[in-house]
Amino acid sequence: xxxxxxxxxxxxxxxxxxxxxxxxxxxxxxxxxxxxxxxxxxxxxxxxxxxxxxxxxxxxxxxxxxxxxxxxxxxxxxxxxxxxxxxxxxxxxxxxxxxxxxxxxxxxxxxxxxxxxxxxxxxxxxxxxxxxxxxxxxxxxxxxxxxxxxxxxxxxxxxxxxxxxxxxxxxxxxxxxxxxx
Amino acid sequence: xxxxxxxxxxxxxxxxxxxxxxxxxxxxxxxxxxxxxxxxxxxxxxxxxxxxxxxxxxxxxxxxxxxxxxxxxxxxxxxxxxxxxxxxxxxxxxxxxxxx
Numbered sequence: 204x205x206x207x208x209x210x211x212x213x214x215x216x217x218x219x220x221x222x223x224x225x226x227x228x229x230x231x232x233x234x235x236x237x238x239x240x241x242x243x244x245x246x247x248x249x250x251x252x253x254x255x256x257x258x259x260x261x262x263x264x265x266x267x268x269x270x271x272x273x274x275x276x277x278x279x280x281x282x283x284x285x286x287x288x289x290x291x292x293x294x295x296x297x298x299x300x301x302x303x304x305x306x307x308x309x310x311x312x313x314x315x316x317x318x319x320x321x322x323x324x325x326x327x328x329x330x331x332x333x334x335x336x337x338x339x340x341x342x343x344x345x346x347x348x349x350x351x352x353x354x355x356x357x358x359x360x361x362x363x364x365x366x367x368x369x370x371x372x373x374x375x376x377x378x379x380x381x382x383x384x
Numbered sequence: 385x386x387x388x389x390x391x392x393x394x395x396x397x398x399x400x401x402x403x404x405x406x407x408x409x410x411x412x413x414x415x416x417x418x419x420x421x422x423x424x425x426x427x428x429x430x431x432x433x434x435x436x437x438x439x440x441x442x443x444x445x446x447x448x449x450x451x452x453x454x455x456x457x458x459x460x461x462x463x464x465x466x467x468x469x470x471x472x473x474x475x476x477x478x479x480x481x482x483x484x
Contacts, residue, residue: 205385207386208385208386211386211390215390215394218394218398219394219397219398219401222398222401222402222421223401225401225405225414225417225418225421226401226402226404226405226408226409226414226417226418226421228414231411231413231414231417234413234414234417235413235417238417238420238421241421241424242424245424245427245428248391248394248428249428249431251386252391252431252432252435253435254431254434254435254442254443256443257427257431257443257446257447260447260450261427261450264450264454265420265424265450265453268454269420269453269454269457272457272458272461273413273416273417273457273461276413276461276464276465277413279465280413280464280465280468280474302407302408304407305404305406305407305408306404306407306408308403308407309400309403309404309407309408310404312399312400312403313396313397313400316396316399316400317393317396320389320392320393320396323389323392325387325389327387327388328385328387329387329388329435329436330436330438332438333435333438334434334438334439334440334443339440340440340443340444340447343440343441343444344444344447348444351448355448355451358451358452358455359451359454359455361455362454362455362456362458362459363458365458365459365462366458366459366461366462367462369459369462369463369465369466370461370462370465370466372469
């Protein structure tokens with residue numbers, strides 16, 4: 204077994220284990236921190252796939268920016284425990300109605316994906332050539348993908364304005380007009 | 385030897401975990417985190433296929449997906465904060481009415 208195989212299974216196990224713990228945790232802060240661990244393992248997998256650019260932005264943008272935003276909101280809201288007394292007593296997989304249906308749907312999705320992949324046949328090893336250089340990616344981004352790249356800036360602007368408008372508190376005047384709500 | 389199939393199966397497992405999180409959890413923040421897990425599973429697929437085809441397009445699409453994920457997280461968390469102010473709760477079941 205080559206070192207690449209060992210690294211793949213190691214990173215894959217960390218990613219799957221951390222992701223499972225993310226959805227098993229009751230405290231959102233632990234969920235966020237475990238998800239950062241999962242993203243670190245995924246970043247290792249990107250390195251194995253000869254994609255150092257993606258590996259680096261995975262750490263910087265995802266773990267560094269998006270997850271810190273989540274952490275910030277979790278601490279701001281200060282509501283660590285979601286569960287009511289009922290949820291404390293009952294195991295997550297034994298809850299009634301909709302939840303059991305949800306678990307069933309997730310299981311069906313997993314089986315379907317597995318079935319589709321198993322039918323695909325063996326894909327063999329990766330070919331030799333791969334694009335690793337950041338300059339090639341940058342060149343492609345500013346020539347072939349110049350329009351989507353510019354549209355992205357509009358998306359970010361809209362998201363920024365939207366987030367500010369949504370999270371803003373009402374001014375006293377607006378509150379009066381709405382009838383003191 | 386690690387093949388494309390290995391990466392696709394890993395990605396499928398991660399996506400299923402994310403979907404299970406969305407279906408099973410009753411906490412808005414954990415649901416958003418599960419969506420991030422699913423986006424990352426798709427990213428892994430893109431990079432693996434890009435590597436198999438020897439092209440940079442997979443990595444570029446991952447770049448765009450991350451941008452969308454950042455925008456989604458910003459707006460989603462703003463909505464969560466706004467909802468929390470109204471109901472003091474993160475349980476989606478407490479936001480069942482259209483108007484309050």
